[in-house]
Amino acid sequence: MEVLLTYLFYTFIGIVAINTSYYLFFYVFAFAKAKKTTPSYLPPVSLIVCSKNEAENLRRNIPHWLAQKYSNFEIVLINDASIDETKDVIETFAEKHPNIVQVHVENNEAFWGSKKYALTLGIKKASYEHLLFTDADCTPASNYWIQEMANHFVGKKELILGYGAYEKIKGSWLNKLIRHETVLTAIQYYSYAIAGRPYMGVGRNLAYTTHLFYEQRGFIDHMKVQSGDDDLFVNQAGTKENVAVNFHPDSFTISTPKKTFGQWYTQKRRHVSTASHYRFRDKFFLGLFYISQLLFFIFAIGLLAITYQWEWVAGAIGIRYLCSWIAIGASASKLKEKDVILLYPINELFLLFFQLSIFITNLISKPNRWK
Known part of the structure; x- marks a missing residue:
């Protein structure tokens, strides 16, 4: 014994x-310092947002995206076969703002319900080489969000990892639990990336170039995996040389968290299911x-x-x-x-x-x- x-x-x-x-x-x-980048040239940026039944979130956040203090950017709004008023909301804003590009996706038999298919159509419609991605429910933490992310496209850096925070709800333990898990995930992907071993990023706040997208043949290697337009792409395309990390507070986005445990459980099931497709x-x-x-x-x-x-x-x-x-x-x-x-x-x-x-x-x- x-x-x-x-x-x-x-x-x-x-x-x-x-x-x-x-x-x-x-x-x-934990003890890294945010790098100050002062590029001599800030590239034009295509902000890409894929939306499925997100009319209310679009009404709230499109004005925040339009208010970004950046000299040259467009907003590519993708309506992924929505059945609510998403299409009407996009068309209404596009009539008033010429830098909004519309992409309306119809379901087809081969790619029914695939976000990656919808994103691919949006990327093809983008006018610019440098792409910034977020979700319809994400609000930029500042009016300098695009600038802070674009600042990191320097040298060989083609893939920028940002932080996607969740809104704080006072008195909610579930909210603290969600944000704790989000912090732990960020600690891991930031640490690995800083050490030269990037393995994932979050689609709520992610940027890369069309050159990198087409070099990797887009999402074709994991098109049949429901999730992973963000982390599987980073896992596939990210290297020590081409990845930069950005954790300046002005570069954050803030999303609407799930309000019930069941909703969050379903969301995390999708996220966790992609991990089996990571590199060994x-x-x-x-x-x-x-x-x-x-x-x-x-x-x-x-x-x-x-x-x-x-x-x-x-x-x-x-x-x-x-x-x-x-x-x-x-x-x-x-x-x-x-x-x-x-x-x-x-x-x-x-x-x-x-x-x-x-x-x-x-x-x-x-x-x-x-x-």
Whole structure:
């Protein structure tokens, strides 16, 4: 029995070492400084927004996009076979603003319900080489959003990763949970990109060139995957040389979060389903991080319950939490999400089992279309 407990104890120490090393790695983002870029030339930009039944969001956000302080940009509004007033809203704004380009998509048998098909049509209609993507429910955090993102198209940089925040709802634990998960995701994709290993980005705030899009043959390699117009494209096209990260507060977008747990669960099922299509290297390291978190809690609770070497176990737990809290805290502060820090231990534990339930559910049935 003593031999078994010793084995479990040292296994726990190894798990703590692995998990803590991830949080130490995340310091590359937590303590990174936003780079000031002063390009001699700011390129014209095509802002591309794919909308499906988003009439109200378009009414609210088109004025914010039009108000951007940028010298030369167009807005490509894609109506993806909507059945609400989306088409009417787009046409009304287009009549008054010549820099709005309309794309109305009709469903066809081969690409029915495919956001990637609709986006491809929008990209083909774009007038400019440099593309900026967001969603219909996303409001720019400032009138300098386009400028901040376009500033990073310098040298060989053709793919810019931005941060897509969610609106804060006072008194809502679900809202804090959603934003905590969003911060953790951002910490990971920013850290990996800064280290020269980009693996994903978010379509709420993403920019790249048409040259890169056509070089990668667009979305053709994952066209049949329902999600992934953002992260799978970055996973496929991103390199150490062509990716830049932008976390200046003026470059953020703010989206409308899900109001119910069920809506958020459905959304996350779609997001998680794309991870199986990542490169093996990325799946391995992301999977190892998740497994090390899960095993950390299982072993910590078990060893504390039987009080075996409890002083060392408690010390290892304390070191792990100190390193993780610094990484999460500094990153959340950088992303203007300070209020998620206090509930970090509770939210972390909940998210672990939340993700586990999604993995199991996705094995049983596949998520539906993007909308």
